[in-house]
Amino acid sequence: MTANSPALASAVADRTGFAPGRWLGRAVAFVVAGFFVVFFALPMLWLLFAPTKTARQLLLDNPFSVGTFQTLADNWAQLTQFQNGIIWTWLGNSVLYSGVALVITLVVTIPAGYALALTDFKLRRTLLITTLIVMLIPNTALVLPIFLELSAVKLIGSPLAVILPFSFFPFGVYLTYIYFSTSISRDLLNAARIDGSGELRVFAQIAMPLATPVIALVGFFNLVGNWNNYFLPFVMVPGRKSPVQVGLAELLSNVPLFNPTSAGSVTIDLPVLALATLVSVAPVLIIFLFSQRFLVTGMTAGGTKE
C-alpha cells in the first residue's frame, strides 16, 4: 500500500477528522437517531405530565406543562372512586393472574429446559421441535382456539382460564434449553452422578445454582408479557374478574369525549384516563427501569448459538 492510496488517505482522514463527506454522514445519522429518540420518548413524557392537570388544562395548556400536585391527588381520588374502587380489583386480578402464572411457569419451565438440554429421552426431539414451532406462533393466534377448548370444559370465568394459559411459556423453555446446553457440560453432571448423587440432587444442587440468570430472564419475559396481555383475559374473564389491561379499555367507555352516549352517568375525565394508563403499566415500567442494564446490553433473546 502506497502513501497516496485512497484507503490510507481516508484512514488518515478518519483519524484527523478531516473529511467533510463523513461529517455530513454523521450529521444525518445524528438527526435520524435524534428524531427517533423524540418519537419514542415524547409520548411517555406527555403521559407522565398529563395526570397532574385538569381536563381543561389538558385541552388548553402547553402539552408539556406540569400541573399541580393537588390536581394529581384529585385525579387519583376520581380514579379510585370510580365504581367503588374497581381499579384495585383490576390491579389485584392482574397481580393474581401474572403472579401465580409466574410461579407455575418457573416451576415447569426450568426443569423442562434442563431435561431437553442435558438428558436423553425418546420424545426429546419431538418436544424440542414442537416447542420451537409453538414458540414462534404469536400468542394471539391460540387465544380463540384455547377459548373454544376451555368453554367446552366450562372453565370460562375461572381464574384458571387465564393462569394456566399464562403459565404455558415455550419461549422460556427454549431460553432455558439454550442456557443449560451452553453453560453446563454433561461431564460435570456425570461426575456428580458417579459420586452417588441422585438425579434430583444433581438438578437441585448443580444445575439450579448456575441457572439464576436464565431464571431471571424467563421470569422477566413471562411477567411482562402476561401483565400486558389483553386478548386472552378479555375473552376468558370478563367483568369484575378482568385484569387492569382489560379494565383500562372498560374505563374508556366512560369517557364522554370518546363516548358521547355516556354523558350523564358517572364519567371519567381525560387526565384520569391518562393516570389509569400510567398506573396500569407502572409495575412493568418499574421492572424495566431496574433491568435497564441487561435489557440493552445486546441481549440477543436466545437465538444465537454462542
Place this chain on the structure above:
Amino acid sequence: MGYAFSSGYGILLLAFGVLPTLYAIFLAFTKNGAFVGFDNFVKVFGDYRFFPAVQHVAVYLVVWLVSLTLLVVLLALIVHGVRSRWLSTSVRFLYYIPGALAGASSVMLWLFVLDPTVSPVSGILRAMGLESFVQTVSIDNLPVIFTVIAFWTGAGGWIVIMYGALNNISADVMEAARIDGAGAVKTAWYIQIPMLRKWISYMGVMSLAAGTQLFVEPRVLSQASKGVVPPDYSLNQLAYLFAFRQGDFNGSAAISLILLVVAVGLAAIFVFRGGLFDRE
C-alpha cells in the same frame, strides 16, 4: 428422568398448544358435532366482512413490514456506530422503554396522541389537515396509525436484538473493511447487513405472523371512536364477533384455523429452513 423433568411443561404444551389446535380443527369441519366438510369455510369466505378484513390486514402488513425492516436496521446501524458507550446505552434504552406499554396501554396512550385537541403533537396533526380524533382515525389512515403504534411499542426490542447481532460481527472483519477504505455506508451495505440477514428474516417472519393477528389496536380504537373504526376491521376481530355476537363457534374456529395455519406455516418454515435454530 427426562420425562419427569419435562412432564409439567409437556402437559401444558398438550393442553394449550396441541389440544386447542386439534379442537379448532374439529370445530372448523363440523356443525353440531356432525362433519360438514368445508361448509364453515365457505360460509366465512362468503361473509361480506371477510374480504375487507383480509384486505385491511394485508395493507397494514405491507406498510408495517417495510417500515419496520428499513427503520430498525438503519437505527441499529446508527446506534451501533455511536462511539460513546454512555450515549449508545441511553439511546437504546429510550428506544426500548415504550415496550413496557404493550397491549391496551399503548393504544390508550396513542388515543391521546392522535386526538388533536389534547395531543402533544397537535401541531403536526393539524398541519396534516386532521382537526378531530374521528378524522385522524378515518379508515384510510389506519394502516399507518397501526404501524406507528406497533413501531413505537415493538421496534426498540428489535433494535436491541440487531445491535446485539452487530456486536457479534468479529472485530477483525470490521477492521479489515476499514483498512480497505470502506466508509460507514459501504461497510453497512456489504458487510453488516448481509451478516444480519438471518436476524432480519427472523424479525420479518415474526412480525408477519404477529401482524396477521391484529386485534387489540383496532378493538380499542373502535371502542374509542364509536365505530368509526369498524368492530370487524381485522380477521381476529371477525373471529371474535363470530364466537361472541353470533354464537357461531364453528365459523370462529374456521377463521382462527386459517390464521393459525398461516402462523404455524411461517414458524415451521423458519425453524426448518431459517438456520437460526439448528444446533443439532
